Amino acid sequence: MIELKHVSKTYQQKKNMVEAVKAVDLTIQKGEIFGVVGYSGAGKSTLIRMVNFLEAPTQGEVWINGQNLNQLSKKELLLTRRKIGMIFQGYNLLSTATVYENIAKPLQLEGISAEVIEKRVNTYLALVGLSDRKDNYPAQLSGGQKQRVAIARALAHEPEILLSDEATSALDPETTEAILELLLKINKDLGITIFLITHEIDVVQRICDRVAVMEEGRVIEEGPVIQVFTQPQNPTTKRFIGANEHYDVPEEVLDGYKSTGRLLHLQFIGEEATEPVLAQVAKRYDLLPNILSGNIRYLKDQRHGQLLVQLTGGTEAEFAEAKAYIASQGIIIEEVHA
Incomplete structure (x- = not known):
């Protein structure tokens, strides 16, 4: 055209x-x-x-x-x-x-x-x-x-x-x-x-x-x-x-959460935006999810959900396994570093 x-x-x-x-x-x-x-x-x-x-x-x-x-x-x-x-x-x-x-x-x-x-x-x-x-x-x-x-x-x-x-x-x-x-x-x-x-x-x-x-x-x-x-x-x-703006959570607040746990930025597309993935993480691993911020919007006709999540407890091996499980559910996952 x-x-x-x-x-x-x-x-x-x-x-x-x-x-x-x-x-x-x-x-x-x-x-x-x-x-x-x-x-x-x-x-x-x-x-x-x-x-x-x-x-x-x-x-x-x-x-x-x-x-x-x-x-x-x-x-x-x-x-x-x-x-x-x-x-x-x-x-x-x-x-x-x-x-x-x-x-x-x-x-x-x-x-x-x-x-x-x-x-x-x-x-x-x-x-x-x-x-x-x-x-x-x-x-x-x-x-x-x-x-x-x-x-x-x-x-x-x-x-x-x-x-x-x-x-x-x-x-x-x-x-x-x-x-x-x-x-x-x-x-x-x-x-x-x-x-x-x-x-x-x-x-x-x-x-x-x-x-x-x-x-x-x-x-x-x-x-x-x-x-x-x-x-x-x-x-x-x-x-x-605004990909690096984590839902307007102040940087000093993020720093506080980073010191007590691991932060993940999760993106859900389509039907994945309604699945209880974090509940499964808590059930499968010795990790406690703490949702700090999130939203659901539409990119034209596709649902797009975002969550900023803190995971506390567990070992590094469990954390790695939890990340692999989340990614296997079709979720885009990014660790938020200091």
């Missing part, structure tokens, strides 16, 4: 050359939700703007559905872009146009008939839940409603791909959740491939199938969300997702 082949983007700023994106290779499959995360300045926005050639890469190629965008004429590129919708953090709505007109005007510029425009506008306003707001102006809408209009406008072109550039960054948590639910519905019901960038880690774990982490213009880690979030390899990825 989307292939970025060794794409790079360099800008000239006064006397300096700035490398915004450096030799990125990514493949996004048809029908998936793919997220790119990273700190500010990582190159995310430049990367997503190269997907529809709002920014032409300095080097490398962008392929959409088997077409090399680098080789298209201006007319061919314009036609291809119509199958790539885009939503922005700032909504980009015309303040003097109604909701209906904001969605209809781009279609009018394409030469689409009034009958088709009316049908599409009404269809996608209904999809985003704003049928009763079509005669309102943007100033009469909340931030979440404005973003829904922007999504309807993008969908009205009936694209195969939807690009999202920090679309929830300006929204409160409750509205963000509603927009994410809408994106999931669009992906599921319409089969649209979604490529999004964000600095909000919750967005990725809530809706994405796969994720890439960027730093200083490069992709430093990539894979299924469940893999990257539970077993991050790069130090930046670990910092970004």
Whole structure:
């Protein structure tokens, strides 16, 4: 569906050359939700703007559905872009146009008939839940409603791909959740491939199938969300997702527990998150589990549980056997050292 082949983007700023994106290779499959995360300045926005050639890469190629965008004429590129919708953090709505007109005007510029425009506008306003707001102006809408209009406008072109550039960054948590639910519905019901960038880690774990982490213009880690979030390899990825933050337990408290027992960070995926593994550890070995902290969340549709556990008593051999038993139950286990 989307292939970025060794794409790079360099800008000239006064006397300096700035490398915004450096030799990125990514493949996004048809029908998936793919997220790119990273700190500010990582190159995310430049990367997503190269997907529809709002920014032409300095080097490398962008392929959409088997077409090399680098080789298209201006007319061919314009036609291809119509199958790539885009939503922005700032909504980009015309303040003097109604909701209906904001969605209809781009279609009018394409030469689409009034009958088709009316049908599409009404269809996608209904999809985003704003049928009763079509005669309102943007100033009469909340931030979440404005973003829904922007999504309807993008969908009205009936694209195969939807690009999202920090679309929830300006929204409160409750509205963000509603927009994410809408994106999931669009992906599921319409089969649209979604490529999004964000600095909000919750967005990725809530809706994405796969994720890439960027730093200083490069992709430093990539894979299924469940893999990257539970077993991050790069130090930046670990910092970004908070892998080393043991549930906000103060370091001095952790030090106290380390002095009286062994600390384990356990991660349960799927059905393992409901199994009484620690009860079995206490039963099988001369060890006493003490749960210090924990949580259960969902990485898209997979349950992910975490526990910070202290094991006291027993010998080193029993501790090693207990760790081996826990790992044999499909649980990711990591010893927490001082």
